[in-house]
Each structure stands twice: as structure tokens, then as C-alpha cells.
Amino acid sequence: MTSRDVSGGWTYIDMPQHTPGQPAADAETMEQRITRVKADQSDLYEFHNIDLVRPARLKDYYVEELDKLHQLSFEELPDQEARVDYVLLRNYLRRSIRRLELDEKRNEKMAPLLPFAAPLVELLEARQKVELDSLKPRHTADVMDAATRLVLKTKEGVESGKIHVDGVTAIRAVSTIEQLQARLAELIDFFKGYHPTFDWWTAQPYEALNRALADLIPPIKVKLAGQRPGEEDAIVGQPIGRDGLLVDLEAEMISYTPEELLKAAEEKFAWCEDKMRSAAARMGFGDDWHAALEHVKNLGVEPGEQPAMVKRLVVEGADYVERHGLVTVPPLARRTWRMYMMAAERQKVNPFFLGGPEIIVSYPTAAMAHGDKLMSIRGNNRHFAKATAFHEMIPGHHLAMFHEARHRAYRALFENPFWVEGWAMYWELVLWDRGDFFDGPEDEVGTLWWRMHRCARILFSLGYHLGRMSAQDCVELLVARVGHERRTAEGEVRRSLNGDYEPLYQAGYYLGALQIYSLRDEVLRKGICASEREFNDRILRENEMPIEMLRALFLDVELSKEYKAQWRFLD
Known part of the structure; x- marks a missing residue:
């Protein structure tokens, strides 16, 4: 199965095409379709492994799969098992889209705490796609250095009370920061000991950035989420609301x-x-x-x-x-x-x-x-x-x-x-x-x-x-x-x-x-x-x-x- 990049839509070139409403002998059964969607989703979640951008990357896929499902002739499905599978998959795709839309709204609320995230995400996605031209050592060091300054400025804003978000958003931001730290460590490990100039340029900027990110987490927890130091067992949740x-x-x-x-x-x-x-x-x-x-x-x-x-x-x-x-x-x-x-x-x-x-x-x-x-x-x-x-x-x-x-x-x-x-x-x-x-x-x-x-x-x-x-x-x-x-x-x-x-x-x-x-x-x-x-x-x-x-x-x-x-x- 091959496809274009998610940002440009998906086209499965090895799937047989046939006119909607007209069954074909080699068309996907509902069982085969569900099996494929499950495998596709697993690959997409594994590849787009940053929650901050995952909604935008996955929503297009679910929308296109839902469109393809709608093109089927429901009346021509062979039996009740297939009709049930159709409704199950339809509901699953719709909920996936709605959940991603809710996640996008929640992510927008985190923006005041993550002004440094977007350039780092670009680096991390380039690493996933092995776009090495976007990972030149000096450029990577420049991005990390600029991000560190923004992290320090954000920390100052939190501690001074200039940045305000609700407690749930604060905890989501902490989780996102920790995820960025984990993905940045993967990026460094990818080149470490293999690309000598990469180590030379990025060792110090990465260390400073990782330390700054770690130092940003405690004030967010204390000032915005209301967690006192040492409350590792505090119960923290994320209400989703009536909608x-x-x-x-x-x-x-x-x-x-x-x-x-x-x-x-x-x-x-x-x-x-x-x-x-x-x-x-x-x-x-x-x-x-x-x-x-x-x-x-x-x-x-x-x-x-x-x-x-x-x-x-x-x-x-x-x-x-x-x-x-x-x-x-x-x-x-x-x-x-x-x-x-x-x-x-x-x-x-x-x-x-x-x-x-x-x-x-x-x-x-x-x-x-x-x-x-x-x-x-x-x-x-x-x-x-x-x-x-x-x-x-x-x-x-x-x-x-x-x-x-x-x-x-x-x-x-x-x-x-x-x-x-x-x-x-x-x-x-x-x-x-x-x-x-x-x-x-x-x-x-x-x-x-x-x-x-x-x-x-x-x-x-x-x-x-x-x-x-x-x-x-x-x-x-x-x-x-x-x-x-x-x-x-x-x-x-x-x-x-x-x-x-x-x-x-x-x-x-x-x-x-x-x-x-x-x-x-x-x-x-x-x-x-x-x-x-x-x-x-x-x-x-x-x-x-x-x-x-x-x-x-x-x-x-x-x-x-x-x-x-x-x-x-x-x-």
C-alpha cells in the first residue's frame, strides 16, 4: 500500500477501484476494510508521535476514509454482519474526527505555554521523515538556541503571573513538554557518535534546551495547576465537558x-x-x-x-x-x-x-x-x-x-x-x-x-x-x-x-x-x-x-x- 504524504491527501494505488454502487469481485469486504484501517492507524500513530501535531496529521486520513465508506452501496452489502461492520466503522471514523477536533481546540489553549514548540516540532518531524537537509547541524543548533530563549521567557512569564491558563491546560502542557524532551533525545541519539559535526554544533545547545524545559515544568505545576512540590501522587485529570x-x-x-x-x-x-x-x-x-x-x-x-x-x-x-x-x-x-x-x-x-x-x-x-x-x-x-x-x-x-x-x-x-x-x-x-x-x-x-x-x-x-x-x-x-x-x-x-x-x-x-x-x-x-x-x-x-x-x-x-x-x- 502506498500513498502521498498526509498533508496532500491519501491515494491507495494498490487498492482496486470500481464504480460506487457496483460490487466488484476484488473489492474490499468490510472485514478487509476494517483490518486495513486498523493497520493504517497503527502506522500513522507510530509515525506522527507528537500529540501536539497529531490531530492535524491524522484528521485528513479519517475524513478520506469516511468519504470512501460513504461511497459504498449500503443496500448491496451481503449480510447483516457486513451492515453492522459498516455502522461500526462509520461511527469509529466520525468519533476519531471529532476527538481530533477537540484535541485541536485543547492544543490551542496551550499556546501561551508553548511558544517555542513549533520550530522544535519541525525538526522532530524532519527526523521522522529523514529529511536531512532540514537537519543541518548548525541550523539545528540555531533552532535549539532560539527555543531555549523562548523557554526561559515563558518560565519568567509563568512565575511572574503574566501567563494564565487553567489547571487542566497546564497539565496538558507539562505532558507535551515531556514528550518534546523525549523526542529531542531521540533526535540527538540518531546522530550521536555518527555525525561528528552534528555533535560539535548541538551538544551544548541541546543540553541548555533540555535543562530549560525541565526547569519550566515545576512552575507550571505549582503556579498554574496548583500542585505543591512533592505531590507526585496528586490526582490530576482532564475533564472533557458535556460536549x-x-x-x-x-x-x-x-x-x-x-x-x-x-x-x-x-x-x-x-x-x-x-x-x-x-x-x-x-x-x-x-x-x-x-x-x-x-x-x-x-x-x-x-x-x-x-x-x-x-x-x-x-x-x-x-x-x-x-x-x-x-x-x-x-x-x-x-x-x-x-x-x-x-x-x-x-x-x-x-x-x-x-x-x-x-x-x-x-x-x-x-x-x-x-x-x-x-x-x-x-x-x-x-x-x-x-x-x-x-x-x-x-x-x-x-x-x-x-x-x-x-x-x-x-x-x-x-x-x-x-x-x-x-x-x-x-x-x-x-x-x-x-x-x-x-x-x-x-x-x-x-x-x-x-x-x-x-x-x-x-x-x-x-x-x-x-x-x-x-x-x-x-x-x-x-x-x-x-x-x-x-x-x-x-x-x-x-x-x-x-x-x-x-x-x-x-x-x-x-x-x-x-x-x-x-x-x-x-x-x-x-x-x-x-x-x-x-x-x-x-x-x-x-x-x-x-x-x-x-x-x-x-x-x-x-x-x-x-x-x-x-x-x-x-x-
């Missing part, structure tokens, strides 16, 4: 507003509280579910015993779904899961278990402060673990990832939390309903606590991105309303807001679970699948996508070229 949430909700095919989802989360939270009071009464705590929760938290295992407990729970979950014929568990999936212990530093952002190919277990390490040890033990007690081991492994993430690699793997492009996390939490709802998986009120408190936790994730993540809550407000919500340990609450919020997860990720757990749960009832009621096993197995074979499109496959919903989300699964 950003609407873009993501549309792309994930959720036909509700953020406000409607917040209302639903409060209703589900109230249901959890009612069930918690019932369990508390059976434990002898009356209607004081907080006291019952405190009792359950103290039922952890001793140091050294956590791995054995977790293994027992993983095996128990897999045995249960197989014994009751709820989903097919391939023998290889059962044999190949692994276990690791989570490092203390990683527990700052992942205070609980993680799962997938392996289960990563949280438990205090010897080096932790005493108070942190106690909170970690309480936050990973045996009854909380009972309600999360199967979520992480079988029938949850491990089983799902096993199938994702083997069935319609091209749909990995449409990864989304409503499928990934929704599938794992869906099993929490199913096993609760069955009534014989959770042993006694202590186990019920454990799984209800997780469900309340997922309600709270909707409340604090949407509230934060709507601008209604600060990061500290999110922590206090988890502590006061859900009963989190403060350390685990801080880790949860840090994990949710630090940029590693997309804004809707935390809302995707419960909302995705409710979608799959609602779809299951509809499919079984209408006799589309003869059993729960058939329903669950098919979800795994279809691979990732917004759940509304899974519904379109199961129910053979009539689709159109401009199909939009319309399923009111909460109603």
Missing part, C-alpha cells in the same frame, strides 16, 4: 444523555442500599449496612495466604458456569491463566485485582506503610475477592480475551468498555440472580459493595467530566457513600482520571452489564436463542462492539446507512 461526553456516548451508541445516566445510577445505588440493609439484618447489624460492611472488610486472609485464596475462587467460578451450562469454557482457556502479585507502586492506581491473560492480585507488600497495609488488606478481603475473581478470569475477562483472539479479531478496532467491562460485570448480575453462588450474607455484602462501587463510578466519572465534581469530591463520594478505604478511593479516582482510561470507561461497567442483561432477557423471551449458553457463546464469537449493534445482530434489526442509537435499554 465531549455526548460525542463519546453517540459513538458508543448509548441513547441517553449524561443527566439521564446519572439519574439511573442513583436509582441503582438506592436498590443496592436496600439489599445491603437486608444482608446486614441477617448478620445481626439491623439496618446498619455500614457496620456490616466494616465487619466484612476485616475478614481478610493473613500475609502469604492471598494467592491460594484467589486461586480457589478462580477455579470455583469456572467450575460453576460449566456445571450449570451457562457458557462454554474451552479447556485451553482453563489451563493457561496465570497469577502475579501487584507491585506497591502500581497499587496506587489499581488498588484491586486486574485480570485478562493473567490475574494480578493486590495485597500489601512489606515496604508499605502500616496504615496502607491495613487498608489494602481490608480492601481485598475474601468476600470482596469472591465477587471479583470470576469477573477477572472465567467467565469474565480471561474467557472473553481468549475468544477475542480467535473470533472476528478484526473487530478489536471497536474496543469499548461497555463490551469489555460490561461482559465481566454482567456475570455479577447473573450469578446474583441464581441465588446459590454467593454463600451467605457476607458474600452478598461483598458483591453488593462492588455493585455500589460501579454505580458510584457512573456518578463520579460523569460528574467530573461535566464539571460538577473535583477529583477530591470523587474521592469523598467513594469514602462516604460506598464505604471505600481512603487509600483505595484515591487509587480508584487516580486510575479513572489520570488519562490512561477514556472518559466513559468507568461508566461502562454497569451500563454495559445492564445492556447485556436486558438483551439476554429479550433474546431468550423471543426464543432467538434456546439457552443462556447459546446466547453467551454467541456474544463471545461476535467480538467487541457497542452492545446496541450486538442487539442488531441477534434481533436482525433493520439498519440504514445513517443508523443511530435508539435502544432505551434502561426503560
